[in-house]
Amino acid sequence: MALIRFTERPHFRNPWAEFERIRRGLDELSQNLISEGKMHMHATVYPPLNMYENADSLIIKAELPGVQAEDLDISVEGDTLTLLGKRKAHQEEEQTSYHRREIEAGNFSRAIALPTKVDLDKITAKLVDGVLTITLTKADEVKPRQISITT
């Protein structure tokens, strides 16, 4: 009979080790998704929008490079914001040969449901460096109200 010293005995495989490894991997994956993607959604209608909310306003941002302010039409009806516009192709000169055409020209229209009621008289929009920012003030009835405590 061969004698094996206690410390040199073969390492027994833990049958659950593989599951443990998978669990750790999944934890890591979900952690990364939470921290990085947040609520990143893929827009299906142009233009992709980002929306922010604070105590008294809603802010909507969209990247619209090459779109002129006069070609944009923003309207709010009830709680639906509609964004219409067009991007013109830049003027073509004679005898131009294109090597790459990745920037498209065309029309777009997008409607988005606003999460709260807004004050229709206090809507501002600005287009700076190709980024559109629409600021909508929330209607008075949905604004948070400070309640003072009387003692």
Add this chain to the structure above:
Amino acid sequence: MSEKELKVQEKQLVQQENEETKPEKYFVPAVDIFETDEQVTVVAEMPGVKSTGVDVSLEDDVLTIRGHREEDEIDGRLLLQEYESGSYLRRFTMAETIDRDKIRASMSGGLLKVELPKAAPAQPRRIEVQAG
């Protein structure tokens, strides 16, 4: 042709061979490149980049366009995020000889336009062979 509906183009992250020391996101801007007899024009989409944040360089026939975007600070909670913002970077190898001193770049409404005039073709020089 201009009547067609615009489609969403997903922003692509730049695949870089070297890592950046600053954790900054670089996207590939969409470009149009066209050429006339006199010049090559590159138009790139860089929304949110100011004219001070643009860096155009031509080194060893490699044109690099870089647009640095400052973080826009918004006071508020993010409700919906359909796009990410970051800086832009793209490189091209130029096939033509460019007159480096005459490169012009301009930024308007989120579009960068770089005009690269072609260098005058080198004049053939006749070498007289002297009878001797």
